[in-house]
Amino acid sequence: MGEKKDHFRKLSELSEKIMTLSESIRQAEKDMESVWADEIEVKDLQDVKERMKAVEETLSILQEEVGHLEVEHCKKV
Secondary structure (H helix, E strand, O other): OHHHHHHHHHHHHHHHHHHHHHHHHHHHHHHHHHOOOHHHHHHHHHHHHHHHHHHHHHHHHHHHHHHHHHHHHHHHO
């Protein structure tokens, strides 16, 4: 039971990383609407790119975690 709980906790943590990317994109959009300065745009886009890379890694881990849960569920069914 503890192992499933750990997988679900990890899924929750991974989803938080994805939500952080979403917030970063929203903030970049807001900044671009209010001030169109090249330095802000570059900073925002770099931040979004870094977060996208983190989300790519997160989605890979998420896929593994879902696979683990699927294996556990299929064993019991």
